[in-house]
Amino acid sequence: MSKIALITGATSGIGKACAHLFAAQGYQLILLARREALLAETAKYLEDKYAIEIKRITADVRDQEDLSYRLDTLPASWKKVNVLVNNAGLSQGLDPIDKGSIQDWDTMIDTNIKGLLYVTRIVSPWMVAQKSGHIINIGSIAGLEVYPNGNVYCATKHAVDALNQGMRIDLLPHGIKVTAINPGLVETEFSKVRFKGDEGRAKKVYDGLEPLDANDIAEAIWFAVSRPAHVNINDMLIMPAAQATATIIERN
Ligand code: NDP
Numbered sequence: 384m385s386k387i388a389l390i391t392g393a394t395s396g397i398g399k400a401c402a403h404l405f406a407a408q409g410y411q412l413i414l415l416a417r418r419e420a421l422l423a424e425t426a427k428y429l430e431d432k433y434a435i436e437i438k439r440i441t442a443d444v445r446d447q448e449d450l451s452y453r454l455d456t457l458p459a460s461w462k463k464v465n466v467l468v469n470n471a472g473l474s475q476g477l478d479p480i481d482k483g484s485i486q487d488w489d490t491m492i493d494t495n496i497k498g499l500l501y502v503t504r505i506v507s508p509w510m511v512a513q514k515s516g517h518i519i520n521i522g523s524i525a526g527l528e529v530y531p532n533g534n535v536y537c538a539t540k541h542a543v544d545a546l547n548q549g550m551r552i553d554l555l556p557h558g559i560k561v562t563a564i565n566p567g568l569v570e571t572e573f574s575k576v577r578f579k580g581d582e583g584r585a586k587k588v589y590d591g592l593e594p595l596d597a598n599d600i601a602e603a604i605w606f607a608v609s610r611p612a613h614v615n616i617n618d619m620l621i622m623p624a625a626q627a628t629a630t631i632i633e634r635n
């Protein structure tokens with residue numbers, strides 16, 4: 384059987400670009416996200432184009448019980464996951480700490496930290512049993528720096544950075560590689576989601592610069608995954624050429 388990659392957040396942006404790239408490399412895919420119709424559309428396109436098999440998991444990474452049920456009931460042959468891309472994540476709002484929405488904070492913490500942990504807790508024992516695997520955690524420049532009003536989103540991505548390091552230590556004896564991919568500005572649905580559908584505000588984030596696109600990040604993920612067995616990329620920080628730090632951006 385071909386290699387298997389499980390990609391969370393596969394309906395859009397970086398996760399969807401990864402699904403396309405891994406499919407092109409002949410991987411069988413387990414694609415997970417909440418929007419069933421988009422998941423089905425991507426899966427059908429890739430199955431037809433690359434003659435690969437795809438399992439769709441319509442699930443919310445915050446719902447531990449449902450997630451557990453859906454992943455645990457996969458056939459045994461599909462649990463031989465070679466690559467897990469922990470990508471599902473989001474930002475909600477951009478407010479100072481004294482004005483932040485508690486609901487936004489809960490959503491980010493539950494998705495970016497707890498959701499990533501829930502998926503990892505289910506899949507990592509499968510990798511331990513087979514004594515191999517590669518976990519790719521999608522962090523961010525926001526996990527290495529803190530910017531004004533980024534407070535809770537930055538905290539969740541700092542947590543991803545810590546978890547990435549912790550996973551690497553704990554899974555080292557089991558032959559499992561762990562890599563963080565930390566992007567700067569990537570134009571996806573991310574800002575539309577952050578600003579709750581305000582397309583004008585979302586577009587302004589990328590005004591006057593050429594941001595990364597989702598495929599730039601998928602290619603970096605593929606680079607990490609395709610290294611020889613004795614090489615691990617611990618982490619990678621990838622920025623648009625016009626962005627030096629989270630806040631220093633050259634706009635024309
Ligand atoms: P998108 O909004 O385009 O994609 C996010 C994906 O995550 C969607 O497929 C969405 O699917 C999924 N998702 C969100 N919440 C959940 C949930 N509760 N359960 C399951 N799936 C979920 O954004 P990006 O592609 O940009 O974001 C991907 C990752 O990259 C995130 O972790 C983000 O923090 C990170 N990142 C993004 C950067 C950027 O500038 N865009 C820069 C640095 C990091 P659905 O809605 O169907 O569930």
Ligand code: 8X3
Nearest residue numbers: 523524525567568629
């Ligand atoms: C997404 C990049 O700078 O909007 O993680 O936080 S940023």
